[in-house]
Amino acid sequence: xxxxxxVGAGLSGGACxxxxxxxxxxxxxxxxxxxxxxxxxxxxxxxxxxxxxxxLGAQYVTREAxxxxxxxxFYEELLSCGILEPLTAPIEGMVVKxxxxxxxxxxxxxSVVKYYLKQSGAxxxxxxxxxxxxxxxxxxxxxxxxxxxxQFDIVILTMPVPQILQLxxxxxxxxxxxQKQQLESVSYSSRYALGLFYEAGTRIDVPWAAxxxxxxxxxxxxSIDNKKRNIESPEIAPSVVVHTTVTFGSKHLDxxxxxxxxxxxxxxxxxxxxxxxxxxxxxxKWRYSQVTKAVPxxxxxxxxxxxxxxxxxxxxxxxxxxxxxxxxxxxxxxxVKSHL
Numbered sequence: 001x002x003x004x005x006x007v008g009a010g011l012s013g014g015a016c017x018x019x020x021x022x023x024x025x026x027x028x029x030x031x032x033x034x035x036x037x038x039x040x041x042x043x044x045x046x047x048x049x050x051x052x053x054x055x056l057g058a059q060y061v062t063r064e065a066x067x068x069x070x071x072x073x074f075y076e077e078l079l080s081c082g083i084l085e086p087l088t089a090p091i092e093g094m095v096v097k098x099x100x101x102x103x104x105x106x107x108x109x110x111s112v113v114k115y116y117l118k119q120s121g122a123x124x125x126x127x128x129x130x131x132x133x134x135x136x137x138x139x140x141x142x143x144x145x146x147x148x149x150x151q152f153d154i155v156i157l158t159m160p161v162p163q164i165l166q167l168x169x170x171x172x173x174x175x176x177x178x179q180k181q182q183l184e185s186v187s188y189s190s191r192y193a194l195g196l197f198y199e200a201g202t203r204i205d206v207p208w209a210a211x212x213x214x215x216x217x218x219x220x221x222x223s224i225d226n227k228k229r230n231i232e233s234p235e236i237a238p239s240v241v242v243h244t245t246v247t248f249g250s251k252h253l254d255x256x257x258x259x260x261x262x263x264x265x266x267x268x269x270x271x272x273x274x275x276x277x278x279x280x281x282x283x284x285k286w287r288y289s290q291v292t293k294a295v296p297x298x299x300x301x302x303x304x305x306x307x308x309x310x311x312x313x314x315x316x317x318x319x320x321x322x323x324x325x326x327x328x329x330x331x332x333x334x335x336v337k338s339h340l
Contacts, residue, residue, distance in 0.1 A: 001026030002340065003151070005142060006122070007130050008032060008158035010039020011322065012314040014113040015074075015329035016156060017120035023337050028120060029152075031128035031144070036110065037117055040286065040320075043108030046197030047280045052237035054195035054225045055109040056284045059210070059241070060087050061322045065099025074326050079103070083115050089209030089228050104229045133310070134169035140308055143169070154309045154339070156332055160288035161186040161295065161316035174305050182295050182302070186316050188288040191220070191249035194264050196240040196278035204238050205274060218267040220245045240275065242268055249289065257283050290320035300331025309339050 002025050006013045009032035017030050036042065038057065046052035061084060063075050078084040084103040096102070105111050117124050132143035136151060143149040157164050161183050165175075175183070198204070210223035221243040226236055242264060252260050261283040268275065294317060295302060301313040313332040318324035 002153035004028045004154045004156065004336070005140070005150075005152040006030045006156045006158060007142075008039060008314065009034070009037045009113065009117060009124060009126070010158060010314070011041050011113055011116075011325035012328045012332070013039070013156070013158035014116035014120070015326055016158065016313070016332045017122045018116040019329055019333035020336060021120050023333075023340060025336075025340070026153075028122040029150075030117065030120070030122045030124045031130060031142075032124075032126055033129035035126050037113045037124070037126075038110030039113070040289070041109045041113050042284075043110035044195050044282050044284070046237065046239070048197070049200070049237050049279075052197050052200075052239055053108045054197065054239035054241050054282075055105075055223075055229075056193040056195050056241060056282070057286065058109050059221070059223060059228070059243075061103045061105075061109075061112070063101045063103065064097070064323060070330070071323060071326060074322075075103070078112060078115065081115065082106070083111055085230065087228070089230060090207070091210040091212075091228070092208045093212030093214065094210075106229050106231055108229075130167065132169035133167055133171040135174075135308075138308060140310060141169075152308075154336060155311075156336065157310075157312040158314040158328075158332070160188065160314070161312075162188075162288065164312055171304070171310070174310065179302060179304065182298060185293065186291065186295055187293040188316075189246040189249065189290050189292050190253050191246055191286050191289045192244045192252070192260055192264065193284040193286060194242040194261065194268075195225075195282040195284070196242070196275075197280045197282070198238045198240075198276065199279050200237040201234055202238055202276055204240065204276065206272060213271060216245070216267055216271060218244055218248045218264060219271060222268070222272065237279075240278070246289070249286070253285070253287065257285065260285075291315050291318075291324075294318060300328045301335055303335060306339070309336065311335055
């Protein structure tokens, strides 16, 4: 039985692992360098109150009118399990395309990825930062920052494309010149996100659950996160999420995080002067926020080596939304199954 490693516990990696369940495989392992599941669909907790959470990455899931058939079934499943619910809270400045629907995740956006990881039955390990992939006796030897190297028959890479290109070992020479050029042509936007966590009972008096800001050089989006997810109650501590503009994100990509946080807060105070002082704050840098240019001529996946199989995918091979990640996950799983 083939031993499989999926690198990356974001939506593409999680859904791919779930789609591989029941295939003629041995154990599937999922490794991620972060402390928890989600990737850019991550939900953070307040340091003081684990029940107070905020979606620092993706805010909601948009189902396009074209999402029918197989792709549509992914939405139906998540809705029937209560993982997703229709977005009903007022969001100012949001453009809704005809025939599309927006959904929120009441338990936080990372619950979508956690659902797929649970469905997969895979062994999931966090704080596993993969550094090197080499061939050893017909298998892939995968090294990480902490812990001994392990061997796998099939390796699936779903992290952002620039992180694939940073890997050391035989993979450097296995990626051929034309593939390297394709991978190097991918580009991402960058931004910062701020999570402001409050004490239970704090009132945030604004008429909206979220709003898009069009006239500020720093802030693009503000969300009263619990209100956006339809979970307003006196027992639940509120949280606020702020996303910066891409221009601000790129300009301050390598600035001191404490200074960046202070800059964002000063702009936020001007936009929402009534906002109370939070109990704690988390500043998240999204170096690879959204794909602005995907890998050309490689929809969903790229096979780097066939025997043993080494394959990469993720939204860098499609687009940065739910459908893009699911399309890549289906493409990856299909390639693995046909390889078997």
